[in-house]
Amino acid sequence: MSIWQKIVHSWRRRARLKQLVVMLIPLKDLGVSDGVAAMWHRIVAHAPRQHVFRLEQWCEHLRGIFPPPPQKTKFILVLFAHPSPHLTGFAVNRSPDSPRDVLLRGWWEDPDVAFELLVAHVCNGAGILTDPAWSDIFPSWVSYGDHISAFYDSAGAVERWNRITQATVNASLDGGSTRGVADHIRFAYIREMVDIDEAGVIADGDTLNFMYFQGALDALQTSGDQS
Amino acid sequence: MTAIPFAGVFQPRVVFLDDDQQFLDTVEAANLSAKTTLTTDVKETLDLVTAREVDFVVSDMNMPGQDGVHVLQRAHQANPSVGLALLTGYEPSAEQKKVLKEIHADYYYKGADLLPLLEEIGGKALTLYVTKAEPGALTQEVTVLQQRLTLLEELHSAWTGDLVEQLAMIPNQDDPVIATEEGPMSIRALIDDIRNLRPRGIRHIRLWLRGKRTVREARQ
Numbered sequence: 193m194s195i196w197q198k199i200v201h202s203w204r205r206r207a208r209l210k211q212l213v214v215m216l217i218p219l220k221d222l223g224v225s226d227g228v229a230a231m232w233h234r235i236v237a238h239a240p241r242q243h244v245f246r247l248e249q250w251c252e253h254l255r256g257i258f259p260p261p262p263q264k265t266k267f268i269l270v271l272f273a274h275p276s277p278h279l280t281g282f283a284v285n286r287s288p289d290s291p292r293d294v295l296l297r298g299w300w301e302d303p304d305v306a307f308e309l310l311v312a313h314v315c316n317g318a319g320i321l322t323d324p325a326w327s328d329i330f331p332s333w334v335s336y337g338d339h340i341s342a343f344y345d346s347a348g349a350v351e352r353w354n355r356i357t358q359a360t361v362n363a364s365l366d367g368g369s370t371r372g373v374a375d376h377i378r379f380a381y382i383r384e385m386v387d388i389d390e391a392g393v394i395a396d397g398d399t400l401n402f403m404y405f406q407g408a409l410d411a412l413q414t415s416g417d418q419s
Numbered sequence: 420m421t422a423i424p425f426a427g428v429f430q431p432r433v434v435f436l437d438d439d440q441q442f443l444d445t446v447e448a449a450n451l452s453a454k455t456t457l458t459t460d461v462k463e464t465l466d467l468v469t470a471r472e473v474d475f476v477v478s479d480m481n482m483p484g485q486d487g488v489h490v491l492q493r494a495h496q497a498n499p500s501v502g503l504a505l506l507t508g509y510e511p512s513a514e515q516k517k518v519l520k521e522i523h524a525d526y527y528y529k530g531a532d533l534l535p536l537l538e539e540i541g542g543k544a545l546t547l548y549v550t551k552a553e554p555g556a557l558t559q560e561v562t563v564l565q566q567r568l569t570l571l572e573e574l575h576s577a578w579t580g581d582l583v584e585q586l587a588m589i590p591n592q593d594d595p596v597i598a599t600e601e602g603p604m605s606i607r608a609l610i611d612d613i614r615n616l617r618p619r620g621i622r623h624i625r626l627w628l629r630g631k632r633t634v635r636e637a638r639q
Binding site: 223227339385403406407410 | 582596603609626633634
């Protein structure tokens with residue numbers, strides 16, 4: 193990459209960084225199976241703190257956690273969450289004053305907010321987003337068409353998933369198109385797999401994550417795949 | 420599609436005769452592991468029967484200028500040991516049913532879900548094929564199957580042995596530490612599933628093998 197390309201890339205990246213929003217929606221019911229809760233400290237470290245929002249329980253609308261921009265703004269959303277059981281939206285913990293536990297399409301609708309790109313690290317996220325009703329909220333997305341299993345119970349395993357989440361956030365800034373974003377994420381998984389194959393630490397559960405990285409690779413989808 | 424009523428080695432030769440190309444395309448897409456001939460040509464079908472090059476004939480009932488029952492009747496006359504089935508969208512008449520009974524042909528309704536129907540027809544064709552086959556030929560086929568099975572067992576043992584050995588070295592075997600679709604899973608449970616080839620175990624073995632391929636391709 194020439195010096196000019198580097199300057200242009202850096203300038204573009206900085207512009208996109210201003211658009212970045214990272215949202216985390218953990219789910220208490222999953223207990224130790226909740227990857228969002230397991231990884232959230234690490235995820236937060238990959239984006240400027242003012243761009244990170246953690247939704248602990250159901251609220252009425254996106255504005256409940258996300259301050260409205262002064263004018264209509266296009267955002268790049270990186271979402272770490274779980275699907276609702278029937279793939280009608282994204283699962284959320286109930287609040288004490290509401291039985292609702294799904295963020296449906298309407299929750300995301302806001303006249304001042306548009307999502308230029310959604311990178312959803314969500315099991316079966318593609319199952320939600322392929323519903324045409326979502327296409328005007330999230331016209332361009334990268335997500336997974338299947339469950340993503342994971343092993344987090346060792347320091348080494350957490351480090352591996354940490355690098356994947358970091359790559360996921362970076363991919364949203366550097367990928368350009370949805371395909372480019374998916375390729376960046378794919379590359380991150382393959383890099384970990386090659387690393388495990390060369391020098392995996394068995395006691396760290398690398399064997400398990402080797403399989404789960406392959407599962408994630410198999411499941412990765414984009415809105416472009418649907419057309 | 421997964422309708423595979425035929426075993427890998429025992430492959431009856433089945434002719435599907437129908438003027439409806441869409442139906443024939445569907446049969447083709449069902450990917451039956453049989454030696455299927457898909458045709459709209461009555462003469463071709465009867466020639467195959469006469470030449471003893473087919474074990475089972477499945478014919479449509481109403482074809483332009485042809486009555487499927489009559490075609491099956493002629494096939495039976497040409498080779499009484501050939502298996503016969505009629506596919507129809509309509510109830511056969513009493514007379515047609517009488518003919519079908521005489522020639523030991525079954526009839527099936529096309530409106531039903533096609534895959535179970537093909538499975539049933541396939542099962543009959545396979546039974547007939549195995550019943551008719553020369554004992555020597557069957558022994559040979561069983562030998563091939565046994566060889567394949569032994570090879571698969573060896574491969575399974577080699578791969579899963581390696582995999583299980585690695586998983587068994589992870590500490591905290593009983594803790595539900597793996598986040599899966601079904602909730603937390605212990606490593607011990609997973610090892611058990613792999614050893615006993617349960618669906619979850621098979622899924623993991625496949626991921627393991629595909630992962631190895633991904634790494635190999637990435638290095639090239």
